[in-house]
Amino acid sequence: MSYGEGVQDGWVDEGLSRRMKALACTAPLHDLEVRKANQPWMEGERYQMAEVALFIIDQVAIAMDFESGARHEHVLERAQRFVGRQAPDRSGGEHGKVAAWVLESLINVRESDRAFRWKYGSINSSGAYEFKDFGFRILEERTDAQGDLYLLASHEALNVLVGALDTDVESAQIAAEVRLRNLIDRGRLADARQVAEQARVRTIQYGETIRRHLDATERNVRTVDWMQEVPDVLNEALTHVEARIHEEQAIERSILSNRDSAQDFRTKRRAAELVHIVGDCIRRHTVLQHRLLGARALFRSQQDRQQFAGTPRRAFLDLHSDLLHPSLALTVGEAAALLEAFVEGAVGPKRQAQVNLAALVPTLLAPPPVYSPFAEEEDVPGPLAPEDEVRFSAEQQRLARELLDMPDSVRTLSDVLAEAALLDDDLPELVVLAALRAYSPQLGSALRNDQDRLLIAVSASSIFEEHGFVGDDLLLSTARLDRPATVRGVEDAEERNLNR
Known part of the structure; x- marks a missing residue:
């Protein structure tokens, strides 16, 4: 942000x-x-x-x-x-x-x-x-x-x-992270954001402390106590930084959990801002840890450089007294030539970019790179054709028809299910499906299929629980269809609708 x-x-x-x-x-x-x-x-x-x-x-x-x-x-x-x-x-x-x-x-x-x-x-x-x-x-x-x-x-x-005004940086940062975790656990993300910003400032302060030791080493290794003081500081700093990275990663996971589970948009935004701040702290601590791990190598290299470096044989140029002050006493033309010579000597020659024909031709003739990680075109999966699956066998369908064929009697669905369970374990499910369909009989479909019988179901005003099924019990019976009378009745109804 x-x-x-x-x-x-x-x-x-x-x-x-x-x-x-x-x-x-x-x-x-x-x-x-x-x-x-x-x-x-x-x-x-x-x-x-x-x-x-x-x-x-x-x-x-x-x-x-x-x-x-x-x-x-x-x-x-x-x-x-x-x-x-x-x-x-x-x-x-x-x-x-x-x-x-x-x-x-x-x-x-x-x-x-x-x-x-x-x-x-x-x-x-x-x-x-x-x-x-x-x-x-x-x-x-x-x-x-x-x-x-x-x-x-x-x-x-x-x-x-x-x-x-009297705060130890390491202790203050630990305390700030404990407070931050407590605020996150209680859902107070607005206050947690302020604490996270303070913790980031503590991280910057601690990094600045270590940086001053390393910069002083680069300038002059004799000004830094690498026998006792700095090694102790580095060991303490490494322990502190590793603990902080571990703690901040746990805090980041907690914030992400709060963000993902939050329903309010403001809470999600505050959690996202917290993730950004804590992530910045983790990044800073990671950089600081890298510098700490390389600090001893830096000391050895600076010690070798400063110990064996030769004395400078060339005096430094004073731009004010050696260049600017004399140039003010010259004419513009004379000063321009002098400054041009100084710039050429200070900057050095500039290498002109030239085309290397031996490298250019193979580059132009090379085939275009293949960006696919599989080095070939990916197949786009399409919809699979549905497979015909018969849930019930022909024998089970025959048994269900025989059980539900009751032209001269009326039976409850629970009785029929009990009989079906004795014949086949899967048969009660098929009987229930047929009974549910019979609750709203399809007369037109039966006529089109030249059927002479139709299963009819009505409510028995009682509850049953049999073979894994719970609901209203049904009265089942088979009605015979008088096809000529039924067809005439349907035709008369259609004629009346047309006359209206």
Whole structure:
């Protein structure tokens, strides 16, 4: 999926909004660095206010519990010692004031609602860009059951300032894939897509880390520790990448299963986008695995090249001082000749394309290639002629006719089936077919075939289950046909229809 398509669907806009909110959480820390110069009671350049703020947030987060938080005096005591390490030659009173000033700034005592404000934009459902106000807190004051104040780190501070700014790439990627699998199993494909995009960013970060080691090796093998550090990194990276490829392939199969079983078009589209993102992660990990497997060979080749390479015997050309500056003092004609000579020397001779008659003639006379994998034309299968298959033998048909020939009696279908089963195992099926046809007798067909009898079936108003057949029982009897009277009746009916 391209970047433009993501903007149209609203996915990229949501990602931008989340990152802008995360960036807003760091703004109060940068503001401390700006405002410290306006405090006349301290030497601001001696203190790193952002570091003090992060230290205070960490202390509050560590002390947080389900029902309590960090006490002001404990946080200030620890922060004062940290500030004292930055400027040990300053007084303890100034250290305490700096720590208190940073703590109050993180609580944002300057505002009545203690909230920081940040403007950001987003694209709404109609496609228009609109500004929104994001309010957040870093440290919050609460009271316990005894009425004492304590401090809590906000949700935004924990997510960004404590978590996201100190993230191990490998662990973050594993956690992201676990979360991705959980979201897919629960059918939350919209949230899973965001997690998949974050996992892809982690993949890019990890690949960039390995790439820096390999690029540094190509520049100078002496700057990289190939005795201890890099081999350990490569072993860890290979283990990590192999596990990630295995996990991502399992995630891809799970997404494909969700896509194939989904009935909703939006769900299928989101699943298809997820397949694309996870497939891109697998591709990146596969490329990274290939680079890792060849890293030691790269080190050996670079070591040989750099160790035995001769010293350069030719000075590099400075285009500015050796070419451009002298050319500006010449006329156009003189400069053109000089530049033409430089380009010919720098680019080198260009080989003209020439036709090789010895290679051209056999190519022209060669037979056309056969593209069929079987080297011959494939036969297109046509419809097969139906085979005549007689389901019932002539003997079975004769027995069925004898059973159903009952001109002076009436019998139920169940009785006839019981008798037929004694004669032949397949005979009840033939009897049922004949009885069903007799339920709507074909009088005209019997007359055309010169039959003098016709089997008639009517409902017996009862249910039977015999020899694998279940349904309404039928009363069967054979009616004799008076052919002259029947023919006259049919002719009279046709005449009446014509007169109408």
